[in-house]
């Protein structure tokens with residue numbers, strides 16, 4: 768069942784004669800959150816679009832992803848290989864530079880989390896070249912506040928069941944929305 772679903776999703780993504788503009792392959796992607804599923808030529812015009820950045824609210828080892836408004840210094844760029852996202856970032860307490868990797872299989876009810884460690888293959892992919900999916904599904908991402916301890920800023924979850932969550936899609940784009 769799970770294999771069949773995966774193969775269907777894979778076939779669908781391979782067969783796409785994309786009516787959508789593609790992000791720049793699977794490297795140097797920016798991830799944005801939006802309330803719309805279809806892509807647009809210019810990420811600025813996506814509904815409720817937000818840029819995303821890395822966040823370690825508890826000075827924990829792993830980074831989470833939060834939204835960030837205009838005025839940021841820079842945005843993280845991601846590669847997607849082996850079903851995992853990869854991004855270069857400074858290490859814990861600003862020491863060292865590491866390739867952070869999403870933590871293998873993205874699991875229901877948990878944050879999208881990136882660790883400065885080698886990780887097993889995950890279940891992330893881009894549908895139609897732009898839509899971030901988990902196990903082939905694009906619906907299930909949300910931005911949640913207060914879900915993990917006393918988080919004041921929303922972070923990205925997969926299939927969170929908290930009450931203070933807003934459903935979103937995650938698009939991989941080439942140019943920042945603002």
Ligand SMILES: *[C@@H]1O[C@H](CO)[C@@H](O)[C@H](O)[C@H]1NC(C)=O
Nearest residue numbers: 808809810811812942943944
């Ligand atoms: C996208 O649209 C915005 C607002 O109209 C504009 O400022 C920006 O230059 C455009 N970006 C690209 C890559 O064309």
Ligand SMILES: *[C@@H]1O[C@H](CO)[C@@H](O)[C@H](O)[C@H]1NC(C)=O
Nearest residue numbers: 801802803813814815933934
């Ligand atoms: C923006 O988000 C709000 C809240 O989720 C939603 O009600 C609204 O429809 C969205 N706007 C667009 C243009 O999709």
Ligand SMILES: *[C@@H]1O[C@H](CO)[C@@H](O)[C@H](O)[C@H]1NC(C)=O
Nearest residue numbers: 794795845846853854855866
């Ligand atoms: C992403 O891929 C590009 C192109 O291959 C490479 O230059 C860059 O170092 C990679 N970034 C990470 C974080 O692996």
Ligand SMILES: *[C@@H]1O[C@H](CO)[C@@H](O)[C@H](O)[C@H]1NC(C)=O
Nearest residue numbers: 874875876877926927928929
């Ligand atoms: C919410 O999800 C977590 C993690 O999967 C689970 O432990 C918890 O029982 C769920 N709560 C509800 C109300 O479904």
Ligand SMILES: *[C@@H]1O[C@H](CO)[C@@H](O)[C@H](O)[C@H]1NC(C)=O
Nearest residue numbers: 865866867868883884885886
């Ligand atoms: C993250 O994964 C990449 C690709 O698998 C690997 O080259 C890199 O060493 C990993 N990062 C760390 C800190 O182990």
